Amino acid sequence: MGDNAIPDADEISILGPSDKKAHRFPRPTVAVDIALLTIDTDRQQLLVVEMARDDTGKWALPGRFLRERETLAVAVERCLADKLSVHGIRPHQLAVFDDPDRDDRDWVISVAHVAVVRPEQLESLGSGSAETRLVPVDRPGELVWDHPAIVRLAKEYVRSRYEAEPDPDRLLGPRFTLSELQRVHEAVAGHSDLSRFAFRRLMKDQLVATGDLNEPTGSRGRPAELFRRKRDRS
Amino acid sequence: MGDNAIPDADEISILGPSDKKAHRFPRPTVAVDIALLTIDTDRQQLLVVEMARDDTGKWALPGRFLRERETLAVAVERCLADKLSVHGIRPHQLAVFDDPDRDDRDWVISVAHVAVVRPEQLESLGSGSAETRLVPVDRPGELVWDHPAIVRLAKEYVRSRYEAEPDPDRLLGPRFTLSELQRVHEAVAGHSDLSRFAFRRLMKDQLVATGDLNEPTGSRGRPAELFRRKRDRS
DNA sequence: GTAATAGTGTCTATTAGACACTATTCG
DNA sequence: CGAATAGTGTCTAATAGACACTATTAC
Numbered sequence: 001m002g003d004n005a006i007p008d009a010d011e012i013s014i015l016g017p018s019d020k021k022a023h024r025f026p027r028p029t030v031a032v033d034i035a036l037l038t039i040d041t042d043r044q045q046l047l048v049v050e051m052a053r054d055d056t057g058k059w060a061l062p063g064r065f066l067r068e069r070e071t072l073a074v075a076v077e078r079c080l081a082d083k084l085s086v087h088g089i090r091p092h093q094l095a096v097f098d099d100p101d102r103d104d105r106d107w108v109i110s111v112a113h114v115a116v117v118r119p120e121q122l123e124s125l126g127s128g129s130a131e132t133r134l135v136p137v138d139r140p141g142e143l144v145w146d147h148p149a150i151v152r153l154a155k156e157y158v159r160s161r162y163e164a165e166p167d168p169d170r171l172l173g174p175r176f177t178l179s180e181l182q183r184v185h186e187a188v189a190g191h192s193d194l195s196r197f198a199f200r201r202l203m204k205d206q207l208v209a210t211g212d213l214n215e216p217t218g219s220r221g222r223p224a225e226l227f228r229r230k231r232d233r234s
Numbered sequence: 235m236g237d238n239a240i241p242d243a244d245e246i247s248i249l250g251p252s253d254k255k256a257h258r259f260p261r262p263t264v265a266v267d268i269a270l271l272t273i274d275t276d277r278q279q280l281l282v283v284e285m286a287r288d289d290t291g292k293w294a295l296p297g298r299f300l301r302e303r304e305t306l307a308v309a310v311e312r313c314l315a316d317k318l319s320v321h322g323i324r325p326h327q328l329a330v331f332d333d334p335d336r337d338d339r340d341w342v343i344s345v346a347h348v349a350v351v352r353p354e355q356l357e358s359l360g361s362g363s364a365e366t367r368l369v370p371v372d373r374p375g376e377l378v379w380d381h382p383a384i385v386r387l388a389k390e391y392v393r394s395r396y397e398a399e400p401d402p403d404r405l406l407g408p409r410f411t412l413s414e415l416q417r418v419h420e421a422v423a424g425h426s427d428l429s430r431f432a433f434r435r436l437m438k439d440q441l442v443a444t445g446d447l448n449e450p451t452g453s454r455g456r457p458a459e460l461f462r463r464k465r466d467r468s
Numbered sequence: 469g470t471a472a473t474a475g476t477g478t479c480t481a482t483t484a485g486a487c488a489c490t491a492t493t494c495g
Numbered sequence: 496c497g498a499a500t501a502g503t504g505t506c507t508a509a510t511a512g513a514c515a516c517t518a519t520t521a522c
Contacts (some may be wrong), residue, residue: 025263025299025300025301025302025304026498027261027264027300028261028264028300029259030261030262030343065259066259066261066262067259068259068260068333068341069334069341071332071333071334072332072343073332074332093329093330095327096306096327096330096345098306098307099305100303100304100305106361107302107303109264111330111472114334124479140351176503177501178501179500179501192426195485195486195487196500196501197485197487197502197503198485198486199485200485200501200502201484201485202484207332213474216494217418218494219493219494219499219500220491220492220493220494220495220498220499220500220503221492221493221494221498221499221500222491222499222500222501222502223492223493223500223501224500224501225501225502248518253469274482324487390489412474412475413473413474413475418491428487429512429513429514429515430473431475431476431512431514432511432512432513434475435510435511435512436511450520450521451473452521453472453521454471454473454519454521454522455471455473455474455475455518455519455520455521456471456472456475456518456519456520457473457519457520458473458474458475465478
């Protein structure tokens, strides 16, 4: 296998000098699929946005085909803006799903993404044209194709991020109290296993105290101090 | 995944009834690029395989275009088998590089992969047609395009895996001594920061003692016990 | 014997868990 | 005042680091 003097199709590489070679092969359609997550702070759980497919009665994650010379991040942003009127997201790649038979209509490979948004960013969901639902990631509904695996990857990714860092996906604003932060982390995790003392110790060296106190919240108790994330201006 | 007859591009459109949407858009060429890593146990470092580009004097990671209805893992395996005569790899996806201008000849998106192999698996390197070199990942040579970023992702991925688990990429066989294991881990990390005591405590609950002793090694000292990974037969 | 490598127990320093105690606000 | 929430110090348990000591081999 080592001494091939004749460059045949197997030899073709992106390292080659001419672009003609790239066109010898049929190309897959490339898609993006997005696990759009948010939290329910009251019920302390992570939710994923699912869309009804018009043709069948089934549900799927939002997704779209990649357009010409578009980056994946832009395709994700446009998909969520067009289909769900959701803006200002921070998409992150999870994996490429490449089973050639995953879509029986055509050869499609899909780059799975995750994005985490604040609940307010989903207010426009009902008003859109598409039927949508919000489903707890730990009690998933039926989803087409490999979309359940995407949801699984998405929740693992987000949960592992929230174990190490204070609210890395900005579900809270720049300033927040420790109990607000803890509620967000417990919603992401889906459960609470740290006492307020342990949570404070875990987070305090990644936070900066502002010295300011929280404005009156309506409830009783001593007002809490506001913190901000380290390496974050104001 | 045998060698299916390759229908040409036009034939694809009769595969399904609702494939029209997918064909509205031009599609990118999809490639795989591979950071093929191994260790130098003598110099205690991680190495990456680079290939000379025939046309210019530059170096690049091995890569190839995805062929029709081929999975990415198969493309990676075939690429390394054909170009470098390397077999038996376990490819893992790292990220998709999708800058539309990353290749000025065409619209190409590339799925970066990492694979870790034992040094013996690279014995055939010199005999191949392509010129290759082995470069320490921490003192990288010049590489084209975004390939330096791929090497960076690859080494971070492998190092984080080796922090948690005993030789997850099977650089050693099924049975090994603790000092063999530690040498492998130090080569992956590029440095040694654990005493043999600490290393033993870290690994021992993920290993199973076999009761057998290492065969004479030629060096002095008490013969070491052989261990195997937990959840691994014999 | 000495030098070299392997395995175990132990002492100590650091970290993690639990919680008592004080502080501040609302009603 | 009591109930509720916030912040701090302290006691203790578990874990991590250092290393003394014993074991086994080659020379």
